[in-house]
Amino acid sequence: MSEQAWRTYFAQNGYQPLIQVDKDGNRNLNIEEFCKEDGTIPEELSEIYLLCNDSDVPCELLIVLDIKGWEKDHGLKTLCSEWDEQILSFLNFGSLPGHEKQSLFLLKYNVMQILLSDVMTAQCATAMSEEKSTDISRKLFISMENGHVAESDRSMLPFYFDLLTQDSRTSESESELAQILPMRDKLICLYEACTTEKAFSEEDLAAIKEWLSNAKN
Amino acid sequence: MAIPDVNIYLPDMHIGESRRDATPGVRGFLFQDLIAIEELIKDETEFICSEYIEDVCAVTSNGVRIIQSKYTPRTNLDIKAITRELYYQYIKLRRYGYIGDIIPVLSFHADAVAMPDEATAKEYLDLPAEQRQFTGASAEIKAQAIECIQADTKKKREDGLFASFYKPEELRDFLGVYKMEEVRENICNYRKALGVKLDAFFNPNSCPVENSDNRQELLIALATKLVQERYNEPDQPTDNQELLEHRKIKRKDFLDALERVLASEPSFSIVILSFVDEAYCELVDEQLSLDNRICLNLLYASSNEWVKNNLNSQSEVVRLLNTVSTDLNVPSDSDGPQDLRKALYMCKEKIKTFYFHVWKIKLNIKQETFEECLLPEINEYIAFSFQNQKDWSRRSIIMSSMQDRPNKRVKDVQKRIRSWKERPQKWYLRSTSIRGLGDYSIDVGHIAPARLDVTSISPEQFAVECMECIGIDEGEWAINENCEESIFSDKCKYGGQS
Numbered sequence: 001m002s003e004q005a006w007r008t009y010f011a012q013n014g015y016q017p018l019i020q021v022d023k024d025g026n027r028n029l030n031i032e033e034f035c036k037e038d039g040t041i042p043e044e045l046s047e048i049y050l051l052c053n054d055s056d057v058p059c060e061l062l063i064v065l066d067i068k069g070w071e072k073d074h075g076l077k078t079l080c081s082e083w084d085e086q087i088l089s090f091l092n093f094g095s096l097p098g099h100e101k102q103s104l105f106l107l108k109y110n111v112m113q114i115l116l117s118d119v120m121t122a123q124c125a126t127a128m129s130e131e132k133s134t135d136i137s138r139k140l141f142i143s144m145e146n147g148h149v150a151e152s153d154r155s156m157l158p159f160y161f162d163l164l165t166q167d168s169r170t171s172e173s174e175s176e177l178a179q180i181l182p183m184r185d186k187l188i189c190l191y192e193a194c195t196t197e198k199a200f201s202e203e204d205l206a207a208i209k210e211w212l213s214n215a216k217n
Numbered sequence: 218m219a220i221p222d223v224n225i226y227l228p229d230m231h232i233g234e235s236r237r238d239a240t241p242g243v244r245g246f247l248f249q250d251l252i253a254i255e256e257l258i259k260d261e262t263e264f265i266c267s268e269y270i271e272d273v274c275a276v277t278s279n280g281v282r283i284i285q286s287k288y289t290p291r292t293n294l295d296i297k298a299i300t301r302e303l304y305y306q307y308i309k310l311r312r313y314g315y316i317g318d319i320i321p322v323l324s325f326h327a328d329a330v331a332m333p334d335e336a337t338a339k340e341y342l343d344l345p346a347e348q349r350q351f352t353g354a355s356a357e358i359k360a361q362a363i364e365c366i367q368a369d370t371k372k373k374r375e376d377g378l379f380a381s382f383y384k385p386e387e388l389r390d391f392l393g394v395y396k397m398e399e400v401r402e403n404i405c406n407y408r409k410a411l412g413v414k415l416d417a418f419f420n421p422n423s424c425p426v427e428n429s430d431n432r433q434e435l436l437i438a439l440a441t442k443l444v445q446e447r448y449n450e451p452d453q454p455t456d457n458q459e460l461l462e463h464r465k466i467k468r469k470d471f472l473d474a475l476e477r478v479l480a481s482e483p484s485f486s487i488v489i490l491s492f493v494d495e496a497y498c499e500l501v502d503e504q505l506s507l508d509n510r511i512c513l514n515l516l517y518a519s520s521n522e523w524v525k526n527n528l529n530s531q532s533e534v535v536r537l538l539n540t541v542s543t544d545l546n547v548p549s550d551s552d553g554p555q556d557l558r559k560a561l562y563m564c565k566e567k568i569k570t571f572y573f574h575v576w577k578i579k580l581n582i583k584q585e586t587f588e589e590c591l592l593p594e595i596n597e598y599i600a601f602s603f604q605n606q607k608d609w610s611r612r613s614i615i616m617s618s619m620q621d622r623p624n625k626r627v628k629d630v631q632k633r634i635r636s637w638k639e640r641p642q643k644w645y646l647r648s649t650s651i652r653g654l655g656d657y658s659i660d661v662g663h664i665a666p667a668r669l670d671v672t673s674i675s676p677e678q679f680a681v682e683c684m685e686c687i688g689i690d691e692g693e694w695a696i697n698e699n700c701e702e703s704i705f706s707d708k709c710k711y712g713g714q715s
Contacts, residue, residue: 093631134663136658
């Protein structure tokens with residue numbers, strides 16, 4: 001199983017990876033804010049994924065940090081804060097390659113740190129607290145198993161959801177509800193907006209009373 | 218014949234010179250201070266006085282050099298006016314009875330000038346065709362001279378004195394000793410060269426400042442301050458004798474003072490003052506209007522004062538470093554004085570740029586003091602508020618410039634500023650690419666609408682003014698910019714986009 005199997009989840013959902021790998025296997029990123037002092041990519045930064053809307057305006061940025069093998073709790077808060085600092089600087093002063101003229105406003109509330117972690121780390125107190133934080137970016141600790149996002153955590157990915165299946169009970173409940181509600185042809189006055197008591201005619205009131213007495217029964 | 222003590226004659230030489238006391242800060246700064254320092258380090262000098270008789274007078278064992286200093290690059294000097302002024306002092310001192318050497322000197326950096334011959338000098342001085350000599354006892358002659366020099370206008374004072382005491386041989390004597398001493402280097406190089414000369418007087422091993430460039434800078438700054446403080450201090454004596462003693466700087470005292478200061482860890486303020494002097498020096502050649510030149514001189518003087526009074530303690534130095542540094546970390550006030558001094562030297566160019574920014578903004582808005590619009594209650598950085606000048610920002614920081622890798626550097630600046638309690642609403646930070654609105658923090662759980670108008674930004678937001686509209690480069694100081702329509706305005710020619 002590939003160590004990088006998790007990449008498929010992002011690729012299948014239209015996210016564009018921003019780190020380029022040249023033929024010698026060197027990784028390049030044209031966003032200075034996310035690089036180290038010497039211009040290289042930080043070790044923990046596995047990928048940056050960008051999603052644009054239908055007008056090709058950047059609207060979501062996912063920063064995937066690989067912290068597998070980290071000791072539980074150790075330096076997690078600092079790591080998240082440092083990345084927040086870089087994210088803030090990018091949002092304040094940076095630009096996206098290929099989108100230099102576009103505002104980053106839509107990205108402002110849509111940057112997420114996705115931290116690929118061991119199960120123990122993902123469930124530690126610091127991780128829990130960081131996930132609750134709404135400061136600068138959302139943080140999501142994802143448990144990894146053999147290069148894959150653990151089954152239990154897949155639904156946590158921002159774009160991941162199961163198809164809704166129709167429950168048989170739903171249709172039964174709907175028909176029960178239909179019987180209780182007033183008939184539209186007789187009591188259309190109850191379906192009209194802004195109805196006031198004064199607006200009811202004698203005929204309407206009689207029909208409402210009849211419907212209520214049936215409902216009681 | 219023994220030379221009488223010149224001190225007897227000097228107090229009355231100040232009669233009619235009170236204009237020199239009335240306008241502190243408007244004088245031809247720095248060049249005349251450097252001339253005074255050059256006189257002080259000459260072996261034969263006993264003492265000097267600045268702004269007492271002419272710009273500088275230097276007294277030796279057998280005479281006095283009366284010096285007028287002129288720093289007017291690319292401009293012709295008004296030799297007529299200068300000759301009249303020096304001849305005036307020459308005649309005055311002679312009529313008071315002084316028989317020692319009187320050497321009138323023009324120290325200048327300007328286009329080459331020609332020494333006037335006798336006929337030209339007579340024309341300049343508007344002397345009568347015939348010798349005219351007031352006669353009488355020496356006390357009467359002196360009284361007549363004093364009467365002449367108390368006339369209400371400068372021209373009347375000069376004409377009266379020249380007409381009352383004209384002897385052709387005395388004019389020839391004057392022209393025989395009249396010296397025109399050219400300083401070839403521009404003021405920055407001249408200042409540097411004097412720093413090197415001063416350094417040769419002292420043992421470098423006794424000074425904690427090891428770097429010779431820094432030590433020479435420090436020495437020339439210290440020497441300049443020793444000269445300036447004598448005539449710039451408030452509450453100067455009104456009695457001429459007392460004033461003479463106050464203004465007098467004896468060569469030995471001067472060198473002893475420098476040696477004493479040099480032997481210990483230099484104060485922070487003197488290190489910073491050396492940067493302020495260097496910054497000012499770079500502006501001396503700028504072609505400013507007279508009003509702006511006076512304004513800049515006053516700003517330079519008040520910046521010196523502010524440094525002396527406000528940048529002495531470690532926490533005060535941290536305040537300056539916090540303001541100008543583009544590094545992630547600046548030393549804290551718990552660091553040792555040596556570390557802070559090193560940090561100051563590392564930030565020298567940034568500190569100079571900070572002063573250039575403050576001075577240019579203030580020149581544009583016609584403010585003559587450094588302290589105006591300063592917010593003294595903010596201690597983490599040097600904060601200004603130009604709201605009374607129609608700036609929308611309530612609290613601003615005037616910074617230095619972002620050069621290499623601005624996007625990387627600005628992250629470090631942002632991180633430091635985010636940790637401050639009273640953060641600035643606006644950063645005046647020179648950069649070619651960093652500008653516009655930014656956030657100090659973002660709450661992703663609370664989406665705020667986009668702010669189109671910077672004047673209503675929240676406390677969690679700030680604006681960066683890239684300073685492109687404010688020129689501080691060579692040749693740009695003659696331009697007056699409209700701050701209200703540029704850096705104080707809520708509009709930006711780039712639309713505030715980086």
